Amino acid sequence: MAEYQTHDYDVLVIGAGGAGLRAAIEASANNVRVGVVTKSLLGKAHTVMAEGGIAAAMANVDERDNWRVHFADTMRGGQYVNDWRMAELHAKEAPDRVRELEKWGALFDRTHDGRILQRNFGGHRYPRLAHVGDRTGLEMIRTLQDHGIHLGMDVHMECTVLKLLTGDGRIAGAFGYERERGRFLLFRTKSIVLATGGIGRAYKITSNSWEYTGDGHSLAYHAGASLMDMEFVQFHPTGMIWPPSVSGILVTEGVRGEGGVLKNQEGRRFMFDDIPENYRPQTADNEEEGWRYTQGDRNARRPPELLTRDHVARCIMREVREGRGSPHGGVYLDISWIKDRIPKGAEYIKRKLPSMYHQFKQLADIDITQEPMEVGPTTHYMMGGVRVDADTQMSDVPGLFAAGECAAGLHGANRLGGNSLSDLLVFGRRAGEYAARFAQQNGAPAVDAAQIEAAAHDALGPFDHSGENPYQVQHELQEMMQDLVGIVRREEEMRRALRDLESLRQRAATVSAPGNREYNTGWHTALDLHHLLSVSEMITRAAIERKESRGAHFREDYPAKNDAEGRCNIIVRRNITGEMQVTREPLKPLTPELQQIVEEMK
């Protein structure tokens, strides 16, 4: 019999990033017992890395902004496969969530008259991102952590949940281990909020932290929940590609928002070559107009560098493929040129983009105030995730909620920058509220001892096996996903990926972790493999099913958008015999009011 420590809660929140902490705050405020579990230390979740800002139509910098414009921008960016109800709630509630953060102590950058300053970002019609220099995520986490901790929640740091437990057709608990001591933990709980973030570590080149192994996606899938639109993986256009010491690290879109431009090997601003029709009316005709936009000219339109991420990433790939790329397979991003236009330009860049400046100076000896950066697409964000009800965030497993990057719906086929941090606040709060309500209305479920024994047995497998090193399997998986299910996809390659996944799965079943259970990172990696393989298969099967190109999903064999067959969501779930089943579901029709907003702002 496995030994474990038991904890009882009304609501268990898995994840202590922006979504998890906001959910925990709301649940605690509803007077239920709340536990928070996080793989890392409190205050160190991936949200801490967010740079550019939080999108909210507060209209502090441009009074023409309002929730309708934000809603329309989000739907256009998502290529209209978004859950419109989530997009509506998000646009309407984000300003209050930002003001609430300020009330709790977040120190945002300011306008001259003392309001929260907002900056330009890709796909947003007006300056909309509330920010703290380029360290917005840090301030957000600090504020939520300070506020939340006084509400009395229990925090289990450096603990990894391995399995969700179910019983009587609903969620019953979670089973995990302490990373430091290797001891098992059982959480008995009435409801669970999954807030585990993304999946970037399924790919070789990624901006994501080590935590992003798709645990929440996989935990939900194995507990019987449906996942939606897993084919939509966002490749951010500007990750550093050279030198190797900074490879994959993100260069925030804020750099382009402040006037940074993209150039090819010939020194030409190639983004003017290809402007999508639905963005043409909002895009600058020439470089001068684009520059004026970044400097706050309300009559100017945005430069094409601030088109949506999916489009910018593909334009970069085109330059590289057609032989106009930089020496290491990317293009150049230059902010240093603004010195010619702004007095004390170098100081301005350091003030506006302090982390960018220090990070690249220290890690790569690149001074971004003096020279361009060499950039290319990096795996950045997961639009797909657990399918949830828009208002409550509950999945189709009763008592299981999801919020933040591990939930699907808001962003459709492509997320706009800044819309994640606002997503965490809006839907983290909703998930916390409804998870607390579920706990208050439902009794404590019975926990099935057989599920616990099976989870413990599986977890200890790597100590008994004599197979290969788990890092080798992880490395080959990442290479394979990058090559076969990356930015440009083809059916034949993705079918090959499915075969490769099967053989990697067999190898993963016998990997070995020498040593003992205390702080054994080989063991942790062996356990992560199960999740990485599950999400990789979900991504691949969903990507094969969507036979068109839309947003972040680009099929070379189906290069056009196909509204007749593409206006659907792709749903992945486990069928009764335990196999992965993929189906399509038609989109919910928009309400007449929202349809009118979309039409007016097209």
Ligand SMILES: Cc1cc2nc3c(=O)[nH]c(=O)nc-3n(C[C@H](O)[C@H](O)[C@H](O)COP(=O)(O)OP(=O)(O)OC[C@H]3O[C@@H](n4cnc5c(N)ncnc54)[C@H](O)[C@@H]3O)c2cc1C
């Ligand atoms: C460099 C960078 C810059 C970004 N900048 C912006 C920006 O400016 N604006 C914006 O809107 N978005 C930005 N994003 C995206 C945004 O940061 C993320 O989408 C967001 O922070 C995700 O938050 P989350 O709460 O969903 O998850 P996270 O903050 O990642 O938190 C996940 C939590 O779950 C825990 N966890 C995971 N698995 C388990 C498990 N099995 N057991 C227990 N705990 C687990 C982790 O330890 C962690 O605590 C950026 C992303 C990157 C990489």
